[in-house]
Amino acid sequence: MTILGKDLIGLAGLTREQITTILDVAEPLKAISERAIKKVPTLRGMTVVNLFFEPSTRTRISFEFAEKRMSADTVNVAAAASSVSKGETLVDTARNLEAMRIDMVVIRHPASGAARFLAERIESNVINAGDGTHEHPTQGLLDLLTLRDKLGSLDGKRICIVGDVLHSRVARSNIWGLQAMGAEVAVCGPRSLLPNAIREMGVQVFDRIEAAIEWADALNVLRLQLERMQLGYIPSLREYNRIFGVTRARLERAPRDLLILHPGPMNRGVEIDSDVADGPHSVILHQVTNGVAVRMAVLYLLAGNKASLADVAKGGAA
Amino acid sequence: MSAPLLLTGGRIVDPAQGMDAVGDLLIIDGKIASVGGTIQGPDGARRVDCSGLVVSPGMIDVHVHLREPGREEVETVASGAHAAAAGGFTAVAAMPNTKPVTDNQAMVGFVKRQGEAAGFARVYPYGAISVGQMGETLAEFGEMVAAGAVAVSDDGRPVENSHLMRTALEYAQTFGIPVVEHCEVMSLAHGGSMHEGVISARLGLKGIPSEAEEIDVMRCILLAKLTGGHIHLCHLSSKGSVELVRWGKDQGVNVTAEVCSHHISLTHEAVEGYDTNAKMNPPLRTQRDVEALQQGLKDGTIDLLVTDHAPHHYDEKEREFADAPNGIVGLETALGVNVTWLLESGVLTLSQLVDRMACLPAKVFHLPGGTLAKGSIGDVTVFDPSREWTVDPARFKSKGRNTPYGGRKLRGQAVRTIVGGRIVFELNG
Numbered sequence: 152m153t154i155l156g157k158d159l160i161g162l163a164g165l166t167r168e169q170i171t172t173i174l175d176v177a178e179p180l181k182a183i184s185e186r187a188i189k190k191v192p193t194l195r196g197m198t199v200v201n202l203f204f205e206p207s208t209r210t211r212i213s214f215e216f217a218e219k220r221m222s223a224d225t226v227n228v229a230a231a232a233s234s235v236s237k238g239e240t241l242v243d244t245a246r247n248l249e250a251m252r253i254d255m256v257v258i259r260h261p262a263s264g265a266a267r268f269l270a271e272r273i274e275s276n277v278i279n280a281g282d283g284t285h286e287h288p289t290q291g292l293l294d295l296l297t298l299r300d301k302l303g304s305l306d307g308k309r310i311c312i313v314g315d316v317l318h319s320r321v322a323r324s325n326i327w328g329l330q331a332m333g334a335e336v337a338v339c340g341p342r343s344l345l346p347n348a349i350r351e352m353g354v355q356v357f358d359r360i361e362a363a364i365e366w367a368d369a370l371n372v373l374r375l376q377l378e379r380m381q382l383g384y385i386p387s388l389r390e391y392n393r394i395f396g397v398t399r400a401r402l403e404r405a406p407r408d409l410l411i412l413h414p415g416p417m418n419r420g421v422e423i424d425s426d427v428a429d430g431p432h433s434v435i436l437h438q439v440t441n442g443v444a445v446r447m448a449v450l451y452l453l454a455g456n457k458a459s460l461a462d463v464a465k466g467g468a469a
Numbered sequence: 470m471s472a473p474l475l476l477t478g479g480r481i482v483d484p485a486q487g488m489d490a491v492g493d494l495l496i497i498d499g500k501i502a503s504v505g506g507t508i509q510g511p512d513g514a515r516r517v518d519c520s521g522l523v524v525s526p527g528m529i530d531v532h533v534h535l536r537e538p539g540r541e542e543v544e545t546v547a548s549g550a551h552a553a554a555a556g557g558f559t560a561v562a563a564m565p566n567t568k569p570v571t572d573n574q575a576m577v578g579f580v581k582r583q584g585e586a587a588g589f590a591r592v593y594p595y596g597a598i599s600v601g602q603m604g605e606t607l608a609e610f611g612e613m614v615a616a617g618a619v620a621v622s623d624d625g626r627p628v629e630n631s632h633l634m635r636t637a638l639e640y641a642q643t644f645g646i647p648v649v650e651h652c653e654v655m656s657l658a659h660g661g662s663m664h665e666g667v668i669s670a671r672l673g674l675k676g677i678p679s680e681a682e683e684i685d686v687m688r689c690i691l692l693a694k695l696t697g698g699h700i701h702l703c704h705l706s707s708k709g710s711v712e713l714v715r716w717g718k719d720q721g722v723n724v725t726a727e728v729c730s731h732h733i734s735l736t737h738e739a740v741e742g743y744d745t746n747a748k749m750n751p752p753l754r755t756q757r758d759v760e761a762l763q764q765g766l767k768d769g770t771i772d773l774l775v776t777d778h779a780p781h782h783y784d785e786k787e788r789e790f791a792d793a794p795n796g797i798v799g800l801e802t803a804l805g806v807n808v809t810w811l812l813e814s815g816v817l818t819l820s821q822l823v824d825r826m827a828c829l830p831a832k833v834f835h836l837p838g839g840t841l842a843k844g845s846i847g848d849v850t851v852f853d854p855s856r857e858w859t860v861d862p863a864r865f866k867s868k869g870r871n872t873p874y875g876g877r878k879l880r881g882q883a884v885r886t887i888v889g890g891r892i893v894f895e896l897n898g
Contacts, residue, residue: 163671240788262789263673264743283791285673323673346670347678 155452158270158277161286162328170331174296177441177448183220184443194223194454197254201227202244203280204260209415209439210280210290214257217446223255241265242272249273255453258282263320276453278446284318289449290414291324293442295332297434298369300441301410306333311363313397314373314422315344317384321414325371326352339363340373340395343384360395364402369410372397375422388421398424402432410434471891473497475510479519479851483526484824485840494524496847499889504841517892519851522884525823527559527838527848529830532624532703532727532775533800535561535592537583538576539568544780544868546580547587549800552778552867554894556800557883559848560591560836561778565602566625572597574612581617589893590886591848593619593836598637598648604630607637614644619834622649624703627685629655631692638698647701647725647834652685652710653751662791664737664752672743674790679707679758682751686710690717690724701833702726704777706751708761715770725833727775728762730803731873734810735759739873745786745793746873749777763816766825773829776803780869798869806874808854808881819854847890852883 154172162170183191199218203211211227218225230244239247241260248256255276258266263283270277281287295305302308310329316322316338329336330353338345339357349356357363363370375391385391402409411423411432419425428435476494481504483489493508494501510516535549546563553561563580565571571580577594584592596613600606602623610621621641627650628634634650641648658681663669665676686702690713693700705711705728717724731749736756739747747753765771779796786793799806807826811817817825827850831839838848857880862870886894 240784242787260789262791264790267743268789283673284675320673323671347665347676348667348670351667352670 155456157453157456159288159449159453160267160270160277160279162288162291162324162331163286165331167331167333170292170295170328173292173445173448173452174299176452177296177444180447181441181444183447184440189220190222191220192222193451194218194221197223197454198252199223199225199255199257199450200248200253201225201257202230202248202259203228204230204258205281207259207280210259213439213442214280214446216443217450220443221447221450223450241269245269245273249275255450276456278449278453281320283320285320286324287320288324289442289446290321291328292449293438293445294325294371294412294414295328296441296445297412297438298410300437301434302368305329308334308368309337309366310334310369310371311337311339311357311367312371312373313339313360313363313395315375315379316340316349316373317344317346318376318379319373322373326354337363337366341385341391344379360397361401361404364405364409367409368407369412370397371412372423374414374416375418377418392421396422396424397427399426399430402427408432412438415439473502473511473514474847474887474890474892475508475514475516476519476524476849476851477516479522479524481505481524481841482820482823483841484820485526485828486842488841489820494841494849496849496887496890499847501841501843501845501847504843517885522851522853523819525850525852526827526840527886527888528557528804528826528850529560529836529838530558530776530778530800530803531562531773531830531834533561533563533778534566534780534796535563536780537567538579543782546583546592547589548866548868549778549780550584550587550589550592552798552800552865553590554886554888555866555883556802557804557850557852557886558590558800559850559886559888560593560838561800562593562595562619562834564622564624565595565597570597570602571595572600572602572608574609574616577613577616577618589888591888593617595619595649596621598623598628599633602626604628604633607633607640610640610644610646614646618646619836620647620649620701622651622703624649624651627651627653627655631688634689635692635696638692638696638700642698645835647699649701649703650685650689651703652682652689654681654684657681657684662748663740664754666737666755668737668740672740674740677752679709679754682707683709683713686713690714690722693717693724694720694722697723699723699725704729704732704751704775705762705771706732706754706758708758711761711765711770714765718770725772726770727773728766728771729775729777730799730806731797733759733762733766734806735873743790744873745788745790746797746871748790748793748795749779749797750795763811766811767816767821772825772833774803774807774825776800778867780867781871783870786871797871797873798865798867800867801865802860802872802874802879804852804883805858805860805879805881809879812854813880847887849887850883851885851887852881854881856880856882858882
């Protein structure tokens with residue numbers, strides 16, 4: 152299969168056909184996780200390294216389940232992201248791993264562009280599990296799969312991303328993935344947490360959560376990183392919740408049933424109230440289940456698409 | 470002293486004398502002895518055929534980083550001066566952000582002597598504005614000037630304290646030197662690593678708004694207005710900065726400004742793919758900015774072209790974008806970039822290009838040269854404005870290879886660089 156290239160770095164630039172194929176491949180893989188024996192031999196003999204330069208529980212475990220259910224051998228590396236000239240460089244870490252003859256790297260890194268940087272320098276397949284504030288493509292894909300499960304086609308559907316879009320890799324992957332699939336995308340949040348150029352990304356902006364709720368078929372509620380307040384982007388979590396919090400009272404005024412997505416982990420009582428997170432509109436646990444299937448699909452589609460050494464040397468591996 | 474040198478049959482372009490004609494040029498004892506028409510030349514003169522080439526006053530780059538002392542593995546005064554000569558520059562001014570900072574007469578003297586010992590392009594040291602470039606206490610301008618400093622700057626960072634900047638502008642007048650500011654409001658740039666716009670939004674990189682530069686441009690112009698001092702503004706990158714400088718000049722403020730070759734040729738689109746060789750401070754901005762900078766250069770709002778030559782070791786650039794250092798090398802590509810983007814495209818005439826690369830740098834910084842008038846120093850650039858070549862960083866004389874122009878075809882290349890009547894660079898083949 153060469154639906155994807157060597158790597159999955161982001162959803163930007165992927166076509167509707169490519170994304171549809173990933174979601175279609177994920178569909179039957181969902182069943183594997185529902186069986187008593189949750190294992191297929193597809194990736195037997197392959198070695199996958201989960202290279203995490205940032206703490207992550209959910210994404211790392213989801214990838215690890217996906218890898219194990221496909222029978223890959225997995226190694227988890229929790230590396231400290233070196234900040235400028237301290238410790239081993241990213242490229243050295245990667246080359247050392249590759250010298251141990253691995254097949255794939257799943258990378259999470261605090262720097263935007265880190266996944267692509269790695270992909271251009273090693274032969275192994277690279278899957279971006281979140282690079283800085285750039286992209287988190289498997290999260291985007293599991294959101295798309297969840298929305299497709301619930302809404303059918305995404306054509307013309309209205310999805311609003313709520314919260315800290317400026318610092319969110321989930322937001323970017325969602326915007327490009329949703330747009331490729333024909334959905335209308337909006338964002339809602341304090342202007343201090345939206346990129347200045349957000350409209351140039353083909354996205355509408357809502358300043359009021361009430362207006363977003365009135366417009367949307369689904370809200371994807373982003374986690375508000377608590378350090379944003381210390382850095383002065385918003386005055387307080389309390390005010391954030393009062394103005395932008397997704398609450399039951401606000402949802403009750405919606406003209407139609409809304410789906411509520413959240414990439415987790417949630418700050419209950421900040422960006423989302425508990426009765427919404429646990430309520431009938433929430434598809435948050437469905438997202439988590441889909442995450443494993445989507446990651447299995449990506450592993451499957453990339454396996455075998457290796458670069459030649461010559462391609463890597465040219466930096467044209469993708 | 471070397472033998473007399475007679476350059477024959479070149480197109481002599483010297484805007485300082487309003488000259489643009491085919492003719493000969495004779496240099497004796499390191500000085501221009503005769504210029505224009507047919508010159509016989511004394512016995513024993515070395516004759517060099519320059520037909521089909523442009524003969525101009527030696528080009529001067531008033532903004533380079535030569536890294537010595539402190540980072541000799543990255544560049545030395547000698548390797549940088551060699552790179553300058555290979556790029557057609559007969560002189561460069563070396564910024565003082567060395568390790569330790571060039572903030573005293575001993576250090577200034579060291580840089581100057583290293584330049585003289587190297588024997589390529591002339592090297593004029595800058596002194597720091599503040600001790601250690603810490604922005605707190607004025608450095609000893611007087612002693613540094615006596616030791617050879619031609620200007621003062623804390624380049625690499627701004628002088629954030631406005632009282633210190635005011636004092637520097639006043640104190641520098643005693644010695645007749647410009648105060649040279651890297652315009653940036655650090656608290657607004659806020660750790661950004663590229664221009665703030667749609668591309669930074671897409672790439673998820675923290676952006677630096679143009680206003681981070683423009684606010685400091687305005688502050689410096691107003692402080693120059695207050696003090697009557699000469700402020701020279703480094704590496705302008707935005708349309709707004711051009712407009713502010715235009716306003717300042719209209720007000721009669723003693724303000725001069727420079728632009729880098731990369732800012733008149735590339736935009737923030739070069740960062741796509743997280744290319745760390747497109748990372749510099751100030752960052753590459755939009756096409757609108759590029760056009761405004763070109764226009765500012767044409768109408769004289771911006772006085773001169775520079776490189777901001779900033780070598781880095783390859784593995785310092787071989788890393789995550791946000792962590793990679795700012796800056797690119799430029800000495801060996803500047804002439805080609807300037808010819809390609811300014812001359813070929815019709816923004817500047819040949820005479821204007823020579824003016825902004827040779828005459829005005831000398832005038833603004835009160836340096837010798839900048840003209841081929843009889844009696845001037847024998848610094849000459851001989852170049853071929855129509856020669857096409859491909860940038861191969863492996864062939865640079867600079868130790869730095871960090872350029873966004875690698876593999877690009879450029880037009881315009883130095884053929885001979887002459888310093889004090891001595892040929893310090895000659896293009897092979």
